[in-house]
Amino acid sequence: MATYADPQALVDTEWVAQHLQDPKVRIVEVDYDPASAYHLGHIPGAVLFDWRKDLNDPVRRDILSKEAFEALNSRAGISNDTTVVLYGDFRNWFAAFAFWIYKYYGHADVRLLNGGRKKWIEEKRPLTEEVPSYPPTTYRAQDPDARLRAHLPYVLNVLGKRGVALVDVRSPAEFTGEITAPPEYPNEAAQRGGHIPGAVNIPWSKALHDDDTFKDPEALRKIYEEAGVTPDKEVITYCRIGERSSVTWFVLRHLLGYPNVRNYDGSWSEWGNTVGLPIER
16 A cells, blocks of 8 residues: 655554654644533643634734744644644534644644544543643744745635636535535625636535545545545645644645645635625525
């Protein structure tokens, strides 16, 4: 069986179990709803990043700033040479979003726990409610890597261009406009339903097995290439707020090695609410 393009981007539950006491490794649980996840029990030694409070700007619709990212890591006792392992609720959606942010700000060694919180619990591995405390560090982030992110003007500029693939990773019902938000977010809908013109619909979940681990490279490659999403193209992934599209971004860039993949984190909640933008249904 072929290996992933970036095999170090993933670790399994056994690897994490063997590194629970490793001072060079920091395990981070990233949750949309910590009350129903982290606070009920988490991997021993794991710190919590609350997606809403920690990974987003408190005022603007944006991810956290470089300075806020530095402060967050410093508080968590993470240094520039720390191996950061991410996992979380909602089938690793927000852990993948955090992975994308870590790469955006240039962290060298960040990894995703294959199968996430679900697989750790299903294997009956240890959980704790104890919140750890680590000595603070002085973390220094790199300048943002603009090659990894797409803003609305950029997406609008490449619409219809050859060599560009837009991948809508939402459910088929969201893609067609039948619904404007997934069941997980019933009150966070866009004004209009549909999708960005020219986008192909490849739901993020197609890349996963039932236990939330990723499919092998051959199966993944078939999923995307059969839909015309090939490594020679510039690929832009999007969903509703950028978390599910981070899963597909991770698959394409780190598991399959596509060289030019951007995450449009504004996604449908921005596009579908912006006056004058074209949509398809």
